[in-house]
Structures are given as C-alpha cells and as structure tokens.
Amino acid sequence: MNATRTIFAATGFWLCLGGVVLAFLWHISVGAKAIPLGVVWQAITAPQDGVFDHVVVRDLRMPRAIFAISVGAALSVAGALMQGVTRNPLAEPGILGLMAGATFAVIIGIGWFGLAGSAYVPLFAAIGALIGAVLVWTIASAAPGGATPLTLILSGAAVGGFLYAIESAAILLNEDTFRNFRVWLSGSLTGRDMQTYLWALPWFIAGLIAALVIARQVTALAMGEETAAGLGVDTFRIKVIALGAVVVLTAAAVSVAGPLGFVGLVIPHVVRLFVGSDYRLIVPFSAIVGAGYVTVVDIAARVVLAPVEISTGIVTTMLGAPMFIWLVRAKL
C-alpha cells in the first residue's frame, strides 16, 4: 500500500471505529424505558446500585451492545474470509450451512443430550459449523461441474433445510425441553447471559486474530489458487486456517445470538465498495463495520415496536435478503 492509501485507510478505520463508539452510545441511550441522557452518562461514570435506571444501562443495555458488537464483527469477518477463499461472492456462514450446522449442534447437544452449561455451547456450535461446512462442500463437489457458487448455494440450502427439519422434529417430540431455545433460534440478543459470552469470547478473539494474520494470503487466494501458489502462498494451509477461523467465529456468534442471517454476506460487500479487494483492509473494516451494523440493527429491533422487542435476526434477514437477491442477479 502506498502512503496516501495508508493514510486514507487509517483515517477511514478510525472514522468507522468512531461510528461504532457512537452506535454503542446510542444503543445504551435508547430502549423500552425512557432514560434521560444525563442519567445514562451517570450510569457509566458514577453508577449507583440502588438506581434502577443505572441498572438498566449497565446490566441490560451495555452487555447487549457488547454482544452485538462482537457478533457483528465475527459474522462479517467470517463472511469476508469465505468470500475471499472460495471466490464466491455469495459465501457467508448462513448460506453455506455453517450457521445451520452450529444451530443444529447446539439444539441437539444441549437440548437432546442434556449437556447443559454455557461452556459447551461454543464447542457444540463449532463442531456443528464444521460438519455443516464439510457437508455442503462435499455435496456441492459431487455435483456435475463441482463446487461452483451455484452448487454451493443449492447444497447449503439443502443441508440447511435438512438440519432444520431434524431440529423441528426434535422440538416437536420434546417441546418442553426445547421451549427455552425458541427465542435464541430466531437470532436474538435478548436475554443472553454474560456467562455464555465469556465462554465464547476466546473464540471470538482467536478467530479474529487468525483472520487478520492470514488476510494478506487471502488476498492472493481471492485472485485464484494458481496465482496464490505462484506468489508463494501455501494455499492448503491458508484454506485450513481460514476454515478454522470461519468455524470458530460462526460458532462464537451462534453461541451468543443464535442464527443471525445475512450479516456475513452484506458487510464484506459494502466494505469492498470502499476499500477495494485487499483483505488486509477488508478483514479489519468488515469487523468494525459489521460491529456497527449489528449494533444499529439491534437498536431497531429494540425500539421499532417498543416496548415489545423483536428478534435481531428478523431485522438482519429483512435487510440482508434483498442484498442476496441483488447479488444473485448481479454476480451469478
């Protein structure tokens, strides 16, 4: 990168980061309960245990904003990596079966086998995401013409539908056990507990670090496998690391928020419009913009029908689905 571009990128990065901070402040300032801004500020700077408004800000809104930031960053980076490594503009954890696999594994592992405890959630999600990804890839590869963007999407839809059918059957057979998953399954940041987040946090961090480390090689891979190999990239190794990062990031996000659709699809494309095709920029910008996006979307989920809240996943899907349709028309 030349100096001008570096300065431009750095300025943009800090501006986006500022945007995330503003989104965070907005998130903790609005909600079903009207709390004056002065009280919000007091809750941050001089909290008092007995003041209910302070409790709302610190115990409800702030953790939820942190969850939104983490989940947004994770899903966006996962989507960016998938699009870069597979050279598939429609790749993202939701469309290619990882989210369905992660959700399925959590439902079956915790609900069916009764392995309760927050610590297990990311692990089950990761196993499920990996199985989902491998299944989709295997099925798509077996199709005539191999794993093209179209066969991957079709395979993802089939695997997702199949896993959803099993989930539905499991829930129907034991509605009481699975009643607690109802909201989580719709992709929601409501009522998430900090313990689950803390167990998922190392996964978030590991996935993001891995993505940043391999960003340069992913740029090469996005130009084609032969080009990347010609540039000295160990393509197999980078693909394995990318898969690991994507699985870990998806698992962490699903653990905290359930399946939030289309975040990983929308954000990398938006970021690419501004920073180009260099994954050294796409990855960090996706993290920041994705964090801000889910934070703002979650504000909408909380206030549009206030005091009743709707699932964040409903809003991300409503916003992401048109983008998906546009991409199918434009890029397939």
Next chain:
Amino acid sequence: MKPLYGAFAAALVLFATPALALDCDVGMRAFTHAAGETCIPENPQRIASLRDDDVTTPLMDMGAAVFATVSREAEGGPRWVRGAADILGYASVADTGLIDLGGHNPPDVEAVAAAGPDLIIMRGYQIDVLDQLQTVAPTIVMPDDMPFFDHMAWLADAAGIQDRFDAERAAYQTRIAAAKQRIGDPGAIVVSRFDMWDDGLWYYPNWGAIDQVINDIGFAKPALQAEEPEGFNGMSVERIQEFDGDVMLASIAPRWDQTEAMLSAQWDGLAPFWRDLDGVRTGNLFWYERDIMVGYTFESLNRSIDLLTVVTAGRDFN
C-alpha cells in the same frame, strides 16, 4: 311511487325474515355459534368435545353430559385431559370415564363418528372438518376469546344446563362478597400478575379464572396491566418496574416440570434485578399453578378466591 316501492320492499324483508329462521325438529332448537346457526338437541345426552381444557373440563365441572373428549399424549404415561387432570384430579382420560377421541389438531372424525354423539362442540381452529362432523351430529363452533363467564354461559347454554350455571355463578358471587369483606379494601392493594420468559415480560388480561377473581374482588392493578386491552409478550425487561405490586402473582406449570427454582434462575439470567422489586423484596411474590388457576371452571374460581384471600386478607401493605 318510489316511497311506495321502498315501503313494499321493507315489508317484504320484514315478513320474509321469520321464514329464514332455522326450522328445527321436535326436541331440537336453533343455536347460534361462531360458524352460523345449527339445530341442536334441547337436552343433549352425548356431547363430544373436541377441545379438552376449555370445553371438556368446564363441561365436566358444570356436570354436563359430556361423554367423549379429545386428549393429549403423555411421555411414558396414559393419555390425559388437559384441565381435568390438574383441576379435577383425573390422572388419565380413562379415569374420567369419557370416550377417548384422540388428538385435537386435527380431530379424528372417524373416532367421533364411532362414538355416536348427539352434539359436537369444536373450536374455530378445527373448522376444516366442520362439514364432515355435521354429517355425524349437530356440530357447533365455540367463539374465540370470550370473557370468562360468557365462555362458561355459552357452554352451559349449548349443553342445556343453564340452571346449573346460574346456581354456580350465584354461589361464586356469594364467595366473592365474603372475600371482599375479609380483605376490607381490595382497591387499595395492587395485585400484579408477573410472568417473564426468555423474550421478556408477558401479560394477558382476562386470563381465565385468576383474572376473573382479581377483577371481581376489585383489586387495583399496575397501570400497565390495567390499561392493556389485548395483552402482549416480549416486552423489554427494562419495563419491569411497571410490573411491581403489593402482591405479585407468578404462574408456574409443574406439569411441564417447571419449578420455582428453575424459573427464578431463568429470571436471574434475564433480569437479575427482578429481586429488587418491592413486591419481591417484601416477600409478596406468590406462585400459582397455571393449569389450575387459569382454567375455565368454577373450581378454578374457588381456588383463586382462596389464594387471593389468603395472601391479602388482614395484611397491611402500606
């Protein structure tokens, strides 16, 4: 001439209307229900109920001639009748002595036909099989979302036991009057129904017997609940303070393996500050068994009166 034509037309409609009324056989009468008007027996003796909790159970409670009912599957146990199991103490459908018609959604038309009812009572969500059931026996569709006593009165009317209903209701009014006297000034006590699930707070007004009793005794309610016409779920827990009350009533369903400890732990995860509410801090959060207290029976009303009297009478909430 135009006014003359108008008058003629009006007279035609007026005189024609009685001819449109349902002409029922001897021993039958016209009965208006959610899907129209049907001739039903004046004194039905073999009523088939296609909904257990809000049709079979109130009919049994009022002593109607219900003889067949839908039922529910139990994991590792006999089929059971929701409502009758918890309110009336019948552990299984066999214990009720009623013919088991199987599941309710969709109802098994062949099982109903085999039972040979003289009246079938169904709910609106089952309307797809109405035409088939009409060939078996007179079938009526219960209107949705009726207030408690309208619900009971409608069933009593259909079952031809209006006198029994009137007597039960009079006894209930006497018990309400006695409860009011014991409590003193119920309007000065704020009774809040407090329920929280993983998507937030929820509240439905006119929720079966418990709400009927709260209203009839005349307790005050939190403004949010008093002003809510339709109910809601998924309200943000940020509004939890508006659910505070002198007495707080939380529902629990032991039948579905819910325990107080389990729900409390779930609430701690959602909104740990629920324990700071005045009603909770002062030890005035009480749990009531949902399947009993929201049931459509006089037994549910009586138990609700008992609960509310015990937790409020002779106590100072100031």
